[in-house]
Every structure is written in structure tokens, then in C-alpha cells.
Amino acid sequence: MTLACLRNFGPRLRTAASACLLPWLWAAACLGWLALASLPVDIHSQGWLAVGALTVLFTLRSPARKRPMWRLTFLVLAGLLTARYLYWRATETLVVTDPFSTLAMLALFLAELYAVAIFFLGIFVNVMPLHRVLPTLPADRTRWPTVDVLIPTYDEDPELLQTTLIAALNMRYAPGRMQVYLLDDGGTDQKCNDPDPIKAMAARLRREQLQALCARVGAHYLTRARNVHAKAGNLNAALAHIDGELIVVLDADHVPTADFLARTVGAFLADERLFLVQTPHFFVNADPAEHNLRIFGRMPPENDMFYGAIQHGLDFWQSSFFCGSAAVLRRKALDEVGGFTGETITEDAETALELHSRGWRSLYYGRPLISGLQPETYAGFITQRVRWAQGMLQLLLLKNPLRRPGLKPWQRLGYLNSSAFWLFPYARLVFLLVPSAWLIFGLQIYHANLAQFAAYTLPHLAAVVLAGHLLYGRVRWSFVSELYEMLQSFYCLRGLNQVLRNPRAPRFKVTPKGEVHYRDYVSSLAKPFYLIYTLAWVSIAWGIWRWLEQPLTREVTAITLGWEVFNLLLLHGVLGAMYERRQRRGAPRVGVREAARLTGAFGTALEVRIVDVSASGLQLAYDPAQSLPDGPLHLELTPAALGRPVHLPVIRVWHRPGALGLKFAPKGLEQQREIVALAYGDSQRWLQIQNARRDEAERVGVLRAFFLLVGVGARGAFHHLLALLSELIIWLTRRDTRAKARASAKVQANWLKGADHTAPAKLVPSDHLDVQDASVPTLTNNPLVVVETT
Amino acid sequence: MKPCLIAGLLALCLSLPLGAALPPPPSEPTDTAAALQHFMPAPTPIDLRGAHARAELAIPVAAGIEPQRLTLYLAAANSVALRPNRSVLRVLLDDVLVAQIPLDPRRPRIEAEIELPVQGLEAGYHRLVFDVAQHYTEDCEDPHAPELWTQIDTRRSWLALQWRWRDEPYTVAVPERLFDPKRWGVHRLTIATLGEMTPELARLGALASQVAALHLRYRPLQVLHRRVQAEELQTLMQLAEGPIVLLAPPGRPVVLPGQAAPDAATLSVHRTNTGWPLLRVQGTTTEMERALRALQLTRTPLPERTQVHVLAVDAPVGSRRTLETGPVSLRELGWTHDWAVRGMYASRKLEFRLPADFYTPRTDFLTLRLNLAYGAGLRADSVLNVLVNGRFAQAVALDQRGGARYEDYQVRIPLELLQPGDNTLEFAVSLVPAEGGRCLIQSAEGLRLTLRADSTLRLPSYAPVAAVPDLRLLARTAYPYAQTSGTRLWLGDTNSSTLGAAWTLLARLAQAKGDLLPLTQVVLSGRLPPADADIILVGAPHQLPSDLNSLPPVLNKGRILHALADTSAESGFGSVQGWVAWFNWLARGLPAVQAHPYPARVGVDPPLLGQQAALLQWVDEQGRLLTWLTVEDEALYAERMRELIGAGLWGRLRGDLFVWRDADTAHASRVGATALRGRAGMWMRLSYVFSHRPVLWVLVGLVVVALAWSTHRLLLRFKARHHAGIREED
Secondary structure, three states: OHHHHHHHHHHHHHHHHHHHHHHHHHHHHHHHHHHHHHOOOOHHHHHHHHHHHHHHHHHHHHHHHHOHHHHHHHHHHHHHHHHHHHHHHHHHOOOOOOHHHHHHHHHHHHHHHHHHHHHHHHHHHOOOOOOEEOOOOOOOHHHOOOEEEEEEEOOOOHHHHHHHHHHHHHOOOOOOOEEEEEEEOOOOHHHHOOOOHHHHHHHHHHHHHHHHHHHHHOOEEEEOOOOOOHHHHHHHHHHOOOOOOEEEEOOOOOEEOOOHHHHHOHHHHHOOOEEEEEOOOOEOOOOHHHHHOOOEOOEOOOOHHHHHHHHHHHHHOOOOOOOOOOEEEEHHHHHHOOOOOOOOOOHHHHHHHHHHHOOOEEEEOOOOOEEEOOOOOHHHHHHHHHHHHHHHHHHHHHHOOOOOOOOOHHHHHHHHHHHHHHHHHHHHHHHHHHHHHHHOOOOOOOOOOHHHHHHHHHHHHHHHHHHHHHHHOOOOOOOHHHHHHHHHHHHHHHHHHHHHHOOOOOOOOOOOOOOOEOOOEEOHHHHHHHHHHHHHHHHHHHHHHHHHHOHHHHHHHHHHHHHHHHHHHHHHHHHHHOEEOOEOOOOOOEEEEEEEEEEOHHHOEEEEEEEEEOOOEEEEEOOOOOOOOOOOEEEEEOOOOOOOOEEEEEEEEEEEOOEEEEEEOOOOHHHHHHHHHHHHOOHHHHHHHHHHHHHHHHHOOHHHHHHHHHHHHHHHHHHHHHHHHHHHHHHHHOHHHHHHHHHHHHHHHHHHOOOOOOOOEEEEOHHHOOOOOOOOOOOOOOOOOEEEEO | OHHHHHHHHHHHHOOEOOOOOOOOOOOOOOOOEEEHHHHOOOOOOEEEEOOEEEEEEEEEEOOOEEEEEEEEEEEEEEOOOOOHHHOEEEEEEOOEEEEEEEOOOOOOEEEEEEEEOOOOOOOEEEEEEEEEEOOOOOOOOOOOOOOOEEEEOOOOOEEEEEEEEOOOOOOOOOHHHHOOOOOOOOEEEEEEEEOOOOHHHHHHHHHHHHHHHHHOOOOOEEEEEEEEOHHHHHHHHHOOOOOEEEEOOOOOOOOOOOOOOOOOOOEEEEEOOOOOEEEEEOOOHHHHHHHHHHHHOOOOOOOOOOEEOOOOOOOOOOOOOOOOEEEEEOOOOOOOOOEEEEOOEEEEEEEEEEOOOOEOOOOOEEEEEEEEEEOOOEOOOOEEEEEEOOEEEEEEEOOOOOOEEEEEEEEEEEHHHOOOEEEEEEEEEEOOEOOOOOOOOOOOOOOEEEEOOOOEEEEOOOEOEEEEOOHHHHHHHOOOOOOOOOEEEEEOOOOHHHHHHHHHHHHHHHHHHOOOOOEEEEEEOOOOOOOOOOEEEEOOHHHOOOOOOOOOHHHHOHHHHHHOOOOOOOEOOEOHHHOHHHHHHHHOEEOOOOOOOOOOOOOOOOOOOOOOEEEEEEEOOOOOEEEEEEEOOHHHHHHHHHHHHOHHHHOOOOEOEEEEOOOOOOEEEOOOOOEEEEOOOHHHHHHHHHHHOHHHHHHHHHHHHHHHHHHHHHHHHHHHHHOOOOEEOO
């Protein structure tokens, strides 16, 4: 017996010993790591370390993707190179000279410090992402909690809302245990009684429209008396009228799949303290950069990094937060904090922070269960991003996750990472402008020679890029972050400064969705970037002169020139993204590969393959040797979301051999629901698209990504500049014509006042006008209203 | 009158037979003859370029001699493009024109014998100036045209000096007359001792050598030993060929020939029959040491007496002032006044000394903050170049047409250009007039620059760490024997050759240090001193003490035993070609040589070194640094030491093994391990080790894996605690 006890005791002792020793070992290893990071050595030794470490990193790239231990080794080693760079940077390169140089030098150093901090926070957050499989719902439906689906709206198109409502109603759930509510903030009492009669009429019209829509589809219509606290206020107002145990929040354009609830609700039954299941925001259209640069579908969407990597990391650290939509929340938790808190304009993250600090738990489920729309224009995109930037900075300033009681240390770091990230505009603008400080003005921004740059800076940059590729390579191409940061920096900076001046000042601005425009044009928001772009070219030209004329400083000039060229190449992408390509579809098509059957009169049928589909129509591919059926056409297939066959009437829109464009002609709500289910109801389709994009992204290496971006950026910038040139030529050649037009417009204005009646006027939407038609005068600067003489 | 004038002018103008062959120059400088390159920092010809150029040499005249005749044998060549009626080479001595030589393009080779005036040629340094005016056209010309040149061959040009001793008594007040660096020839000092050699006497001899060497500043001093009996003193004084230091046996006064009775003077100086000084040191050991130390002082004059009794000496034993961390002005470093430049080209040097154990791992800089001003009318390519130890380091562009004044102009010099020990900072200015070219009157008189002496130099912080063994550090700074308080000398034998070699080495090391070495003990063969001090050993391989607990690396490994074989001597192991091991050893030398593989052999018999000498260093098991000067045959010591202390070989010392026979067959190598010395803490020592052995970075792998593994385990623990029971995707 004694021997048996000893035998049992041994492993326990070992386990206990290792449990006690492990933190000490970790602490000792950390100290060793810090010591190695700060050990000053001469340049040759540092060079050898860099070469060796980078060799190991390159070797570990593949195994690090598969095995957590190698992943950690990779990240620790990459972090060491960066830490050594930072130590060297702080101790050997900060030399005070003249005031301007010192200022520029410190600005650059602070920007780098920020970038390194975000890098390490990113490693922390993404060190061990969690990819959950959620528990399923029990067979006993009586145990299923009641669910209220809330769809807040402000000014979205009713057609868009109809699709979302129908999809919400299509969600598979226990009958009677789910209600769908449309929360109309565009038809509130306040709006309906607006002093402006046109606005009041529009609001009343909208209210009526949406009420009729809800009645028709079977959803509930809710509005409120006053528009306060924007979306959070809208949701909170609805809480007073609903009593479901769970709440699903969907943006107006976020169309849920049929299995949304089936896949998410089960987690709430498994964990009583769970307040949130967040799912990814999956988009079926391109963001402005993807659309204007023509890279949609070739690389993962920009938000895939957050939903495809970071949220999984935050989930591990119990700090996955509510993103405003595509999420299920527990009513009881919301009641504890008084609903959706609205001190910041990102009420979603703020609510989650509040609940986390009260010990509630959240989780993130990475399967796309909704499909939504990204802003179509750069202006819309910026509106959205400025709101996020302002909101997260408000969170940092007003809620300070680092000191908020109740949060665990890892949660604090998670929220710090999420909020501090949005300070990137400051750093990005410094990185954009600082090279000019040396190239043009000769300010001493970086005291290092070429050897030091090669031994310290380049390995650090390589380590950051490689680590980024390891952590995010499946969800983002390398250097895409830099491009998007450049795109957002200028306007986000203004927004951030506003928050810094007055943290409570920002107002919620709705992101426009579903915009269309029928011609290409240069975004009016591009102007600040012209300055930076011009500055980059001037800097490069000046830098070349400096390299030729000042041989003593050639090393610094060469390094800075390279940096500026890098900036310029990415600025091309920025310019390309600001050349708004026409957007003719309000409802984008989704590529699919599904078999179907097209039937016609007299039993004729054709086996077809659906190529793409939207709520309004679809494109088919068929064997051109076959002939199309005649007569009224119907599409027969079994959508995965429904699990039963459907028979949908369709109308031919266009046809060419092997391809056919059809639009749906539903008769009744049932067929509308089938169409929505076909187009948007299958989460497996979204998952396949998502995975296909990520698999492709993984195959695109760092260098290839860079050159691809350079190529598309160059093309985009070329078109942008060409358009500018065209407009300039037009402007120059039309000066006389404009003068005449102004004179003519004056006559017209007098006519409108009743001075003269020469011809009737009519209102013409501006997008039907050809601006090259100089005979059309413009009276006002309202782009929607133009008086045209007939 | 006129004929005399003409004759005088002829005498002044004509060089004795131009074109006649000059007598050959001396192969090495003597007291009566030396090539011009002997008086130059580097043995290079003198190039005089441009329409007007000037070169100046400092010609020393020793104290105590009276020059009788000074002849310059000049060998030069001029460009064939010169205009003969407008080109002339002037020779001036102390600004007095002594010769004018027309530069004839038809006879471009110049060989002239010029009698230099000796009147007024007192002891000291005299300026010998070569001033040339040369033109290639009668018309206006480019004063910097490349065809305007004259070159003086400083190897074939030489000076012959006939002199006699001044009839002045020697006094202890002027030690310079005893050990005069201005003498042209090889400096030799004979230390004569009476009776048996004792450790105290050997130590006093070492002290005397160092004192003499310090007075010679940087001129190499060969020390010879001679053991005499009392009755041989007369012969000693009759046949003296150089200065002599006579060390009496401690406690026993010495009566010199001509003295009636012994005297109590511990220090006295006498004239030998040949005119050389003889310095007698007697008394107790303490008194003798005190007397020699007193003689070392250069700033505290001793009485104008031929003998003194030194009662006390209170002078710190330390090294020359080294630069410390922090700013120091150029004035503090020896620039007594601002440097004002007028003209196109000028340079000025500044010497400073860095500590021997100066280490900084970072790419740090010596920061100069210059206060300077320059005048207007300079062309944009005017520049002030800063050179460190002869290497270009930085430049200050003087490109403001209207002149400028800079305060605190920062120039950063990479520390890698500096060396332990003496360093030279040179400011070389090139002021080019803005207007120039053909047919333009140019004046260099308005070209001005002033560099103020309150400009500063700042050394960054450093760690006092050095790696030993390092013969280069030894040669430059006498490290570590200059630092430690207990350097000991071990002699394998007490014969004159060994003693002379040891004293010569110590004298040279004292010059490197700039002060006396703290030699606390001398051991005459037998056991080594206690293990609390570094040791300098002088002796043949077979004399090495039996208690040496670790042999030098060259004697540890059988292969390297071969390496010390003298390739010029036949050995019992066969011809040179058979000694493949020698090539293998050379492969590890500096500079690198192709390595050839060879089968291992073990050699056990001498001869090892043959005609060569070796200087080795290694650290023994007790951490002592041992420096060993050795030859197979002690009779070779004198010759080998003469070669070693010359600038040619001494400056090539590096590694931990140096083997030489002459300047052409010297090899340096590193065969043993290194150890760190210094007061640096563990952190700096780690930094040093990692800097010098980058392979240690593989330890990074251990730390990285340990951190990754422990982090992984902790994360799994976290996961088990906070995400228990969850299912994850595959």
C-alpha cells in the first residue's frame, strides 16, 4: 500500500512541482529575453544575430502555422528582434541637435513606439486564437429561449429592409418563440412633426411604408417619440416593448442566414453567465478601396483581419466585444446595465466593456451567419471609420479599460489593443511626412548609418512583416494595412482631434449603404491626399538632388528615399481608391455554384448552373448546345437554407449563348421568402467563400502581395490622375462657356421669379445629366436639383 | 668687391657639381649621418606641387655637441614641363636661404651637395625648408597645374654632420644631455653593474632603462648590460660608445677613475674619455631607486651640479593623462592658442590618449564641438577635414561665400577609428579661393580660418574592459603592466644578453605607457613569483621554470611545436617544404594565409625558434597574464631586440604570438584563448563577450525556446481554466 501511495504520489508531486515552477520558469525566461533584448553589442555581432534570427524565422514560417509551440517560438524570436531594435533606437539614435530636427526626431520615435506597442499587443491578443464549435440546441424546443430580433433602421431603402426582414423571419427556430422587430428611427414622432414640411412628409411616408412592409412580411414595427442617442437609444426604446430572453441585433443591411439562431442560441443554454455571442460581419460587396482598385474577391476583405483573426484572439482572452450587429445578447445582462449604454458613439463596445467588468462572459463564433453591405463610396467608408475611431477613442478616454474595476488583466489588454489601435492616424501621418523632413529640409530625423540600419532596422521591419504574415496571412495581404491606414488617416485624425478636445462631442452618423452612381468620378475627399502625394514626389526629387550633391550624407538619403518611394507606391493605391468607379447595383450579386433546372412551357426544361444571385435576380450558365425553354420560365432547385425544393417564376432579362440573365418575379410572400433563402440563407456558402479567400490569401506571400498592390495602385492612380487631367482640360476649355452659362442662368433665375416665362422648367436628377453638356445651366449648388430648359 | 660678391653668390647659388653622383646614404641613421626620411613621420618622398610649395623638416641637433660641418646631399627630380628661367628650388635653414637650385627641365634630376651653415646651430630643432617656385609658362597660368611638381627623394637625400663634444660638464640638471632624443643615431644605453647580479640590482637596472627611455620620448632605446669589476672601470670609460649608467652594488659606493675617495652622492654624472656621459648611481637600494626616480622628473629641475644626494622624491607613478568621459577643451589637450590659418593649405594635429581598456559595444562617437570661423571668398569646395590617426573621419564644408562663424559645430567621429593609447586628431584645411583659373591674379593672403582652442572633445561613457592576451594593446599602452600595481619580472638567466633584452623591453613599455612601470619584483630564474601579479618572463625555452602551471599554448599542442621552427635553418625533421605544419600555423596568423592541411606530428627536440625570437602572451590557470620574451640562443637577444623596438616591428605586434627574425620575416598569430580584464560589471562583460563571439547568440535559441515553451504551458493552463470543456474546430 505504501508503494502504491508512493507511485500515485509521484506523478502528483511532479504535477504540483511543475505547476509551481512553471511561472518561475516563465519569469526567468522573460528576464532572459529582456536581457538579450537590451544587451548592447557591436554592429557585427548584431548583424550576425539578425541574419541568424531571420533565417530561423523563415524556416519556421510553415511549421508555425500548424503547431502552437512553433508559433510561439516564432513570435518570441520576432519580438526579440523588435525589442532589440527599440532598445537600440532609444539608447543610441536619439541625438538632440537643433529644435526642428529634435521635434521631427521625437515625432518619429513616438510613432515608432506606438507601432511597436501595437505590434506586441497584437501578438498578445493573437497568441492563441480560439476557434469554437458552439453547442447545438436541445431537441426539446420548449427549453429554447425566446428571441427578439431587432433591426434598427434610419434611412435605409425599404427594399433593403424587406430582404433583411424576410431573412430574419426565415431563421429556423421554434415556432412562436421568435419575434422580429423593425425599429424605425426615420419615422419617429419627432421626425414626423419636423418643422420642415418636406421632411415631415418624408418621415410620415416612410413610417407608412415600413409599417405596411412589416405587416406584409409578418414583422413588428416599432418607433419612438424622439431621436435621442442614435442607434443605442433606438434599441433601448425597443427594449421597453419586448420581453424575449435573448436579443438579436441586426443592422438594416445584415441579412441573416437561416441557421443563425440554430447555431448561436445553444451557447446561452450552456453558460448562464454568457451575455454575448458575436458572429463575423460578412460582406457580399466590395468596400470602396476594393471596388475602385478592382481587387474585390482577389484578396480577403479588409475587415476579415478583425473578424477572422483578432476576434478569435480576443475570445481566448475573454474580451470579444459586441460589434453592433450580427450578435445575440442576453436580455438579463442588458437589463443589469440599463440597456445599451450610449456615452460613446460605439455603444456596442461600450456595452460589452460594461458587462465584462461585471463578470459576464462573451464568446465569438467565427462562422459567417449574416451577409451585409459595405459602404460603396469613400465618403461613406470614411463616415463609418471616423465613427469607429472616435468611439473607440472615447472608450479609451471615458471608460479607460486599464483602470476600470472588474476587468481581468488580460481583458484590459484586449480592450486596450482594440481601442489604442485607432490612434494609428497619428503614427501613419508621421510616417508619411517625416521622410520629407530630411529629404527637403535636411532635418536630422534618424541618427544612424547604413550599417546600423541594416543590422537593426531592416531585421525589425522584416520580423514585423513576417509576424504579421503569420498571424494574419490568411485574412490579410501584407501591406494592405498600410494602404487602408493611409486611406483613413487624414479624416480619422480630424475626428480624433475632435474627441481629444471634447470627448463627448462626437455625434453618431449613420453609414450610408446601398449608394449607386452611374459614372466614374474623383472623390471630393481626395484633396488632402493631393498635397501629400505632391509632397512625396517633391521629396523624392529633392532627395535625388541631395544624393548627388551631398555625398557625405548619402546613406541617410538613400534610406529615406527608399522609405519615401514606399510611401509613394502606397499613395498610388490611395489615389486609386479615391477614384470612385460607377456603382450601378444597389443589391450586389453573390457568386454561387449551384445546380438548378430552368423549366418552361410544355414541360421543357434545361439543366443550368446558377452563377450569381441576388434578391432581385440571377445569372445562369448552361450548355450552349442546348436550347432555352420557351414560355413562362421557372427555376427549380432545393436551396440548402430551406432543405426543400422551390419553384420560382423568373423573367429573362438578357441572353447570350451559354449565359442567361433572369430576374425573379415572385408571386406572394412565400416566394419572396424562398428567393431570400436562396440568395442569402445558406451560411455554408458564406463559409466556403470566406475559406476560399483565405486559402488564396495564404498562398500570396509577402513580396507578391506587395507587388500586386503596387500594380493595382499604379493603375488606379493612373486613372485618377487621368480623370483629373480631363476635368482640368474641360474646366479650362469651358471657361467662356461657363461665363455665358452664368449669364443665362441669371436670366433663368429672373424667369423663375416671374420676370419672364420663356419655357417651362422641370426637375431633373443630377445623375441623368451629362456634365459635359455645357448648355445646361445650373442655378443652385444643390446637386440633386437642376433646372433644365426644354 | 664685385668679384667677391659674385663669388659669394656663386657659392650660394651653385650646387656642387650638379649631376655628380652623391655619396650613398647611410643604411641606418648614425650620430653623424641620417637620411632625410629619418626626420619625417613617414618615409615618403617630399612632393612639392603647384606654383609655390613648401616643405619643412625639423632637424634636431643634440645637446652637448658642437656642430662642425653640416652637409645636405640632396637628390630630387623636377617636372620636364617647367620653365627654367622661372623655376627654382630654395633651401633654407632656420629661414636663412642657403641654396638656390634652378629647376631645369632639360636636366630634371638634381643631385646637389649643399653646405649648411653651422654658425648658430645650437642644440634643439632647426627648420630645414624646401621652398619651390615653379612655372610652366611665361604667360599667366593655372597655379595648380599638374605639371608643376618637384620631388625630393628623402631616402637618397641625407645629412652629414661633423661634430665634436662641447667642452661643458654634464650636470644632473639636464638629463636631456644624458639621454637626448635629438641624437640622430640608434639610441643605446649601457647599464654597467659591479659584482654579482642581484634581484635588486636587476630591478634598478630596469628602472634606469625606463628613465632613460622616457627622456627619449618615442625614440627606441636599446639597453645593453655589462658586468664590470672595479678595475675595469677605467676601460669602461675609455671605450664608451654611448651613455652609460653605472649601478653600484647597493650599500657599496663606487670610486671612479680620477676620484680620490668615495663620496656620498647617490647620483652623479661624469664625462667619459670619449665624451659620453656616465651616470653613477649608488647608495642603498632605496636611495638608488629614489635617485633614479628623481632623474625621471622632467618638470622639476635638479641642481646644476654633477652630483647630488637625493633625499626624497614624491611623485606619483601614473600613466600619461588619458581622456576621460565628458567634454575637454582642445586647450586642455595642449593647444595653447587658437589655430589661425592663412593661406590655402594647412594642418594641425592634436594628440590625446585613450585608456588601454577602453570598450564600448555600441556604435558610439567621439563628439567634437568646434568653434570656428572662416573668411569670405572661398570656393564651395573649401573644406576642413578631420582625420583620426591618419584616416579621414569627417569634413566641415566651408561653403558659405560670405564666410561664416560656427559655434558648437558638432562633428561625430566613430569610435572605431580610435585606438587604445595614443591617438592623433588632425585638422587639415583646404581653402580654395572662389576666383581662380588662368590669367587671374590669385591671392591666398585673404583666405582665413580660425579654429578656437575652446572647442571641445567629448568621449562617451565606456567600460574599462579589455581582452588579454593582446600584444597590440601591450605595444600601444603597455597594458596590463601599466595598470597593475604588482608587475613582476622573471629572468631565465643573469647574463648580459638576457638582462639587456629585459631592460630594453621594459624601456619600450615605459615609453608606451608614458611613465614608469610599477615593477615590484625581479626574480632571477628559479621559481615564479607568487600568483598575485602579472609576470614578464625573459629567457630561453629551456629555462622556463618548472612551476609554471600552464605552458604557453604554443608548447601545449604538438602541432604548434613545429610552427616555431625557423624555416631558414635545417632541422632534424627535414627541409622547409616538409614542415607543412609551419604553413598551418601561418594560416592562423595575421594577416591570413592560405591554410594547408598536414598530418599531425609531435616534435620534442629543440631547436624550436632557430634564429628567430618570440614574444608570447597567455593567461595561466590562476588568471595571471604572462608575457614571455624568448630566443633559443641568448646571444641573439641584442640583435632581435634592436629589430623589435623599431617602429617597423613594434607597431606590428598583435595577437598573442609574435615571431620575428627581422622586419621582413615577422609573423603575428593568435593561438590561445582570451580572457577579459577590467572593472566592468557582468553586464558589460557579457556585452563584450557577445560582441566578440557572435556564435554565443545561439543561446538566444535556448531562451526563446524556454520562453515559448513556458508561455505555451501557461496558455494551455489558462485555456483549461477559463475555457474548460469547449470544443474547437480542427
